[in-house]
Amino acid sequence: MNEIEREQRFGAHNYSPLPVVLSHGKGVWVWDVEGNRYLDMMSAYSAVSHGHAHPRLVAALTAQAQRLAVVSRAFYTDRLGAFLERLCDLTTLGGALPMNTGAEAVETAIKAARRWGYSVKRIPAGKAEIIVADGNFHGRTTTIVGFSSEPAYRADFGPFAPGFVRVPFGDIDALRAAITPNTCAVLFETIQGEGGIVVPPEGFLRGLRALCTEQNVLMLLDEIQSGLGRTGRWFAYQHEGIVPDGVMLGKALGGGLLPVSAFVARRDIIDLFEPGSHGSTFGGNALAATVALEALDVMADEDLPGRSAEMGEYLLSRLHAIHSPLIREVRGRGLWAGIEIDPARADAHDLSMRMLRRRVLAKETRSTVLRLAPPLVIERAEIDMCISALKAVLAEAESEAESQA
Numbered sequence: 419m420n421e422i423e424r425e426q427r428f429g430a431h432n433y434s435p436l437p438v439v440l441s442h443g444k445g446v447w448v449w450d451v452e453g454n455r456y457l458d459m460m461s462a463y464s465a466v467s468h469g470h471a472h473p474r475l476v477a478a479l480t481a482q483a484q485r486l487a488v489v490s491r492a493f494y495t496d497r498l499g500a501f502l503e504r505l506c507d508l509t510t511l512g513g514a515l516p517m518n519t520g521a522e523a524v525e526t527a528i529k530a531a532r533r534w535g536y537s538v539k540r541i542p543a544g545k546a547e548i549i550v551a552d553g554n555f556h557g558r559t560t561t562i563v564g565f566s567s568e569p570a571y572r573a574d575f576g577p578f579a580p581g582f583v584r585v586p587f588g589d590i591d592a593l594r595a596a597i598t599p600n601t602c603a604v605l606f607e608t609i610q611g612e613g614g615i616v617v618p619p620e621g622f623l624r625g626l627r628a629l630c631t632e633q634n635v636l637m638l639l640d641e642i643q644s645g646l647g648r649t650g651r652w653f654a655y656q657h658e659g660i661v662p663d664g665v666m667l668g669k670a671l672g673g674g675l676l677p678v679s680a681f682v683a684r685r686d687i688i689d690l691f692e693p694g695s696h697g698s699t700f701g702g703n704a705l706a707a708t709v710a711l712e713a714l715d716v717m718a719d720e721d722l723p724g725r726s727a728e729m730g731e732y733l734l735s736r737l738h739a740i741h742s743p744l745i746r747e748v749r750g751r752g753l754w755a756g757i758e759i760d761p762a763r764a765d766a767h768d769l770s771m772r773m774l775r776r777r778v779l780a781k782e783t784r785s786t787v788l789r790l791a792p793p794l795v796i797e798r799a800e801i802d803m804c805i806s807a808l809k810a811v812l813a814e815a816e817s818e819a820e821s822q823a
């Protein structure tokens with residue numbers, strides 16, 4: 419039995435991985451068990467923004483693992499406070515609640531929003547509503563998939579929690595019309611990731627900020643994928659110079675080594691949690707706090723948001739310069755690009771497979787978008803390699819489609 423067969427035989431089939439068995443990684447590169455090297459243009463959906471096995475992060479992880487890792491939040495540690503303080507400094511918000519996975523940070527935001535709705539806005543018991551977007555992705559808990567618009571995420575997992583209203587993404591008028599006296603919050607990704615790298619129209623975030631303030635509704639942004647340098651700023655909402663009432667972080671926060679997430683919000687929102695109201699055995703543990711703080715320090719010291727802006731501009735300009743009938747549109751910001759493929763001419767999954775054969779790891783999101791989201795430490799020459807592979811793959815797919823027609 420090889421590794422693929424073993425995983426298939428003993429595991430659940432909730433993923434369909436590309437057929438490559440990886441064994442180690444360094445920076446933007448990963449190697450398979452046969453020693454072949456691949457360019458990682460996906461970086462685990464932004465979890466590996468620092469690159470694989472960043473030496474400073476591995477050193478911080480190793481040293482802290484030998485000192486103290488998990489004691490639960492029943493006790494204070496000498497590691498957590500500095501991490502929370504840094505999150506507040508970076509966001510200019512007043513408090514942070516650490517969790518592990520992204521979905522848990524989103525669940526925390528939902529709890530905070532509802533509490534605020536009842537205790538501050540005085541919404542009648544059980545009536546609080548949260549407005550979310552079509553095409554959203556916020557994780558996989560039953561509450562979260564309950565307000566997804568993607569049938570594959572929901573099928574046969576109901577009944578779902580009520581209290582969510584969906585509107586088109588990036589449409590301020592639809593949003594205004596959906597707000598009622600029972601609306602406690604708007605929960606959006608700043609740029610939709612799994613939905614296909616969907617950038618809202620210029621001015622949308624400023625409009626959203628003004629509308630939420632005017633209507634007394636919390637503005638909560640999920641920056642789990644878009645945050646921490648991915649779009650060329652620390653947070654994608656900074657492109658429009660606004661500050662939300664609460665933000666969810668995850669993925670890159672763990673430095674590519676551990677699951678670390680957080681809900682960071684205004685102090686009065688964070689203060690709605692009293693002892694016993696919420697928690698997590700592993701959330702904010704000393705090892706996670708150490709690695710996450712080091713991940714934020716590395717991000718600042720290496721100016722990864724600045725690199726993302728510069729290299730992202732280069733990546734997007736090279737993508738826009740590709741003229742292929744298979745491409746309908748190229749979208750993106752920073753080192754985050756979505757290439758919309760014409761489904762009548764090619765299949766994004768097939769293109770991922772072809773990229774794999776050329777030793778570039780990329781994966782489609784939804785069925786029509788090829789996503790490129792490399793580690794933020796990528797160099798120009800490596801972007802060039804990716805572009806050459808992509809051009810070759812597009813040409814190959816186009817000529818095969820023609821010969822079949």
Ligand SMILES: *Cc1c(COP(=O)(O)O)cnc(C)c1O
Pocket residue numbers: 463518519520521522524555556557558607611612640641642643644668669
């Ligand atoms: C990945 C993701 C999540 C969920 O994070 P997990 O760590 O997989 O639970 C939530 N929101 C967004 C925008 C994401 O991209």
